[in-house]
Amino acid sequence: MTILVTGATGTVGRSLVSQLLEAGHAVRALTRDPARADLPAEAEVVRGDLTDVGTLTEAFAGVGAAHLITFSGEFGATLENGAEIVDALVAAGVARVSVLGGWDTSTVEPALDAAGVPWALLSPVEFMANALDHAEAIRTTGEVRVHDVGRTSAMVHEADIAAVALAVLTGAAPTGQQYLLTGGEALTLEQKLAAIAAATGQPVTLTRLSEEDARADLAAAGLTPEMIDFTIALEQDPPPIGSHPAPTVAEVTGRAPRTFALWARENADAFRAVRASARP
Missing domain, CATH: 3.90.25.10 (UDP-galactose 4-epimerase, domain 1)
Incomplete structure (x- = not known):
């Protein structure tokens, strides 16, 4: 199964790509500028932009699970086209999704609910x-x-956020819930x-x-x-x-944050x- 990682050059996405590869999974990494991505050679790096759904058809093709972010662009603007992204994801047959959320609900989360896609929300309190x-x-x-x-x-380490995403994407942790993440x-x-x-x-x-x-x-x-x-x-x-530290990371990964x-x-x-x- 190929797993798509959006936001692949961010602190969480980069760690998730590495952890998925180390666990033996095929990884497709989405970035706006593949030439500058500097990701492991084993990852399939593809050009795409979450704000332009036309660039996502190829990215979602053949993907079994996907990690989504709810923001895009250099300044992290909240995505306004969540319904279009989810439509493309459903059309491609993506069966499982993790979502790295922000302070407020974006357009992505309700679109996933409406489409009936199994997904889980990762909610870091504060990044290290x-x-x-x-x-x-x-x-x-x-x-x-x-x-x-x-x-x-x-504060939570970005690699721990990635570890919880990995568990969701690979079925080691259930969908249908919110994961509150702290150190x-x-x-x-x-x-x-x-x-x-x-x-x-x-x-x-x-x-x-x-x-x-x-x-x-x-x-x-x-x-x-x-x-x-x-x-x-x-x-x-x-x-x-x-x-207050939450027990989520330890419960999902089996080790201390x-x-x-x-x-x-x-x-x-x-x-x-x-x-x-x-x-x-």
């Missing part, structure tokens, strides 16, 4: 890769300046930065800003007023669901300083 938002500041200054009140977050530990930003410092061997300083100063910094960085309000609200009153310390070691180069050495 979100820590890369601090990478430039850590590389260039060694300092992270944010409004931080000590909230905790059980196995709830960490403060200070603890995450300590893990990054340990991984890089370089100090990282956390400077806690007042709300007023944080708003000024975010505005200077170009965020809209709405995004600034959202960022501050997320820090001051985060949804409780993100602060990967740790943030591991993720930091895997991505240490993204945080290593590019600051010029001080002159004597």
Whole structure:
């Protein structure tokens, strides 16, 4: 059975392609630019764009299961053509689907329900890769300046999201449900930065800003007023669901979730300083 992975060059998709290949499955990887995909040679890389259903006919042909994302394009806009995507998927005979969802329901999920396709929703609370938002500041200054009140977050490793998708696509985990995905530990930003410092061997300083100063910094960085309000609200009153580890990854995969310390070691180069050495 060939399994199609959309979003194949993203953090989750890339890991899913590798894990499926390691498990012995035939993989077709969908990307808008195959020449830049840099995926394993064993994967069949095909050109396609989820926003243009005309490019999907060949991608879905002969596919038994498919991993879908609910967003597309460089800026991650929510897909508005879910019904067309699902029509193409059904016409090709795809029998099983995993969906990597976002904060809100897109057009893809109700279309799958209406078509009667067996599918499951993967709902990560927060990606470990979100820590890369601090990478430039850590590389260039060694300092992270944010409004931080000590909230905790059980971030999930992208490879664990991929492992749950693999289980759904291959029938090891059931469809017809939502999989809430977190890591196995709830960490403060200070603890995450300590893990990054340990991984890089370089100090990282956390400077806690007042709300007023944080708003000024975010505005200077170009965020809209709405995004600034959202960022501050997320820090001051985060949804409780993100602060408590869920057992899903362990239940589905049979092993403990990967740790943030591991993720930091895997991505240490993204945080290593590019600051010029001080002159004597």
